[in-house]
Amino acid sequence: MKRRDAMAAVYGDLELCVVVTIMGAVAAELQSIGHRPNFFYLQHAMGLASSMGLGIALSRPDLQVVVFDGDGSVLMNLGGLTTLARYRPRNLVHVVFDNDSLLSVGGFPTATSTGSDIAGIAAAAGVPRTATVRTLDEFRACFGQALAAKDLTTIVAKVEAVGPSGYVTDLSLLENRYQFARYLKTSESGETRQ
Numbered sequence: 001m002k003r004r005d006a007m008a009a010v011y012g013d014l015e016l017c018v019v020v021t022i023m024g025a026v027a028a029e030l031q032s033i034g035h036r037p038n039f040f041y042l043q044h045a046m047g048l049a050s051s052m053g054l055g056i057a058l059s060r061p062d063l064q065v066v067v068f069d070g071d072g073s074v075l076m077n078l079g080g081l082t083t084l085a086r087y088r089p090r091n092l093v094h095v096v097f098d099n100d101s102l103l104s105v106g107g108f109p110t111a112t113s114t115g116s117d118i119a120g121i122a123a124a125a126g127v128p129r130t131a132t133v134r135t136l137d138e139f140r141a142c143f144g145q146a147l148a149a150k151d152l153t154t155i156v157a158k159v160e161a162v163g164p165s166g167y168v169t170d171l172s173l174l175e176n177r178y179q180f181a182r183y184l185k186t187s188e189s190g191e192t193r194q
């Protein structure tokens with residue numbers, strides 16, 4: 001399974017969600033499918049996309065939050081899984097695209113390449129719903145079930161270590177930051193989404 005295909009397969013579901021991604025390949029691939037004002041690409045702060053998603057999910061229980069994470073990023077902030085489990089936001093689906101590597105900085109192997117099991121770690125941390133999927137059909141089904149379950153879910157999607165040809169996009173960090181904040185504000189007050 002390719003990560004871009006997996007995101008494209010659930011892209012329709014993302015329209016009504018708030019989406020937070022890690023930096024690098026994931027962010028560039030999601031933007032190549034189509035940026036929306038409800039998408040935020042957390043640049044540089046490696047490992048903290050799930051923490052940002054947790055903050056939004058807790059403060060905005062009216063919104064469904066989706067986090068697109070990476071194995072290297074999660075491994076850098078394993079304590080984030082215990083905090084997710086402790087607060088158990090029912091409106092957060094945490095997707096970890098596991099390509100066994102730090103693809104965005106050259107493809108160095110991560111601990112998942114030697115057997116570490118992120119879904120197992122998440123379950124042991126107390127995340128109530130966890131799964132590992134390996135095909136597009138499994139991912140699509142699992143993602144839909146996670147949204148329907150209305151409970152904290154970590155889905156580890158095993159993907160090929162391939163990414164976009166470039167990571168620079170035409171969306172500046174500041175533009176994304178202001179647009180996303182405005183989205184959160186207007187959706188709170190019930191105004192039309194931009």
Ligand SMILES: Cc1ncc(C[n+]2csc(CCOP(=O)(O)OP(=O)(O)O)c2C)c(N)n1
Nearest residue numbers: 024025044046070071072073101102103104
């Ligand atoms: C604190 C910190 N350390 C290192 C980096 C450099 N860095 C950017 S992306 C990345 C790899 C991320 O790996 P992973 O989460 O597995 O995603 P992938 O690139 O494989 O899609 C690294 C090390 C960073 N941005 N921040």
